[in-house]
Each structure stands twice: as C-alpha cells, then as structure tokens.
Amino acid sequence: MIEEKIRELRAELPEGVELVAVSKFHPAEAVLEGYRAGQRRFGESRVQELLAKIPQLPDDIQWHFIGHLQTNKVRSLMGKTAMIESVDSDKLLRLIDRESARAGVMTRVLMQIHVAREETKFGFYPEELFEWFADRRFESLTNTHICGIMGMASNIDDEERVRRDFTDIRSAFDRIRLDIAPDLRGFDTLSMGMSGDWPLAVECGSNLVRIGSAIFGPRNY
Numbered sequence: 256m257i258e259e260k261i262r263e264l265r266a267e268l269p270e271g272v273e274l275v276a277v278s279k280f281h282p283a284e285a286v287l288e289g290y291r292a293g294q295r296r297f298g299e300s301r302v303q304e305l306l307a308k309i310p311q312l313p314d315d316i317q318w319h320f321i322g323h324l325q326t327n328k329v330r331s332l333m334g335k336t337a338m339i340e341s342v343d344s345d346k347l348l349r350l351i352d353r354e355s356a357r358a359g360v361m362t363r364v365l366m367q368i369h370v371a372r373e374e375t376k377f378g379f380y381p382e383e384l385f386e387w388f389a390d391r392r393f394e395s396l397t398n399t400h401i402c403g404i405m406g407m408a409s410n411i412d413d414e415e416r417v418r419r420d421f422t423d424i425r426s427a428f429d430r431i432r433l434d435i436a437p438d439l440r441g442f443d444t445l446s447m448g449m450s451g452d453w454p455l456a457v458e459c460g461s462n463l464v465r466i467g468s469a470i471f472g473p474r475n476y
C-alpha cells in the first residue's frame with residue numbers, strides 16, 4: 256500500500272519536483288516500505304523519533320528535519336540530516352552553524368517563512384526574512400548552507416486563501432533569490448505543499464513537497 260502510494264505520487268509529480276515522504280509518527284517498517292519503492296527522502300518532525308529510526312534503517316536515507324527544533328537538541332542532529340527545513344530564528348541558525356563547525360560537518364538548511372493565518376506556526380515573517388538577507392547575515396556562516404525556503408499555507412479549506420499563501424511564499428523566495436541576494440549560491444529550493452494542498456503548491460512553483468498522511472495514512476498522535 257505505501258509502496259503503491261509512493262509510486263503513484265512520484266508519477267504525478269512533475270519533473271524537478273522532489274518528494275519528501277513525511278514518516279513522523281509511523282514506525283521504521285513503514286519507512287522501509289517506502290524505501291522499497293525507491294524513496295530515499297523522508298521527513299521527521301521530532302528529534303527523538305528521528306534518532307530512534309536512523310539506526311533501524313538503511314544508511315542512504317536522506318532525512319529532512321521539518322519540525323520546530325529546540326536549541327538543546329541541535330547538537331544531537333549534527334551530521335544526521337540531509338536538510339533541516341525548519342530554521343525559524345536567527346538564534347537557531349547561529350547555533351546550527353556553531354554546532355556544525357564543532358562537529359566538522361556542513362549542514363544544509365531552509366529558512367522557514369510564516370505567511371499562514373495560524374498563530375501557532377513558526378517561522379520568519381517575510382519582512383524579517385528580507386531584512387535578514389539584505390543585511391547579508393548569511394555571510395558570517397561557515398558551516399551552514401542556506402538552500403532556500405520552506406513554508407506552509409493556512410490550514411483551511413479555502414482554495415483562494417491557500418493559493419494566496421503559496422504565491423506569497425513563492426514571491427518571497429524569488430525576491431530573495433533574484434533581487435536581494437542574487438549572489439547567494441545554491442539558493443534554489445522552495446519547499447511547500449503537503450498531502451492536502453500539494454498540487455496547488457506545485458502550481459505555485461514548489462520544487463519540494465512534504466507529504467505524510469497521503470502516503471502513510473492518518474497519524475496516531
């Protein structure tokens with residue numbers, strides 16, 4: 256079932272759009288089923304859960320961390336992820352950079368942008384992000400590679416609103432990439448779209464979708 260879902264999804268995704276299969280709250284066996292379908296990128300949102308799964312699964316899995324990352328957990332993630340998609344503060348980013356240097360690794364990250372209505376969502380507001388890049392705060396990073404932006408649309412059943420959120424995220428990405436910091440290398444990843452809204456996200460320019468329940472079924476929190 257999981258293998259089939261992954262095959263279906265990959266067939267539907269246009270070329271150039273990568274799939275992160277979000278396996279949070281599902282056991283390692285479920286990840287392995289996805290792996291058998293050729294899937295290599297998996298997403299997790301809790302550090303303990305990710306660290307527990309890693310030793311149970313093949314080494315060539317590329318783990319994307321997508322949850323809010325607490326500063327006291329940063330050290331334990333160093334060298335374990337292909338990407339941390341959820342950098343939501345300058346403080347967290349500085350810490351990731353310091354800990355990456357200490358561990359002798361390069362960490363790939365996305366800056367999380369906040370455009371959705373929900374107050375609970377983490378991330379930089381677009382204006383904060385523009386200022387951050389305009390101030391060239393990235394220049395002092397030695398062991399962190401900023402690969403792009405991750406964002407979520409409002410979690411509501413209103414297609415126009417969701418489309419507007421994705422368009423706002425896309426515009427912020429383009430503004431940074433083309434106007435504010437065109438010299439920033441490898442800033443090319445726009446991560447948006449989940450189970451309920453990925454086709455719209457792809458239409459709006461996403462090149463990395465994070466899909467969980469549509470692959471693995473509902474989560475038991």
Ligand SMILES: *Cc1c(COP(=O)(O)O)cnc(C)c1O
Pocket residue numbers: 277279300321322448449450451465466467468469
């Ligand atoms: C859980 C989660 C997803 C996947 O959500 P689904 O609706 O199950 O596809 C994607 N992105 C983030 C940041 C998440 O926390």
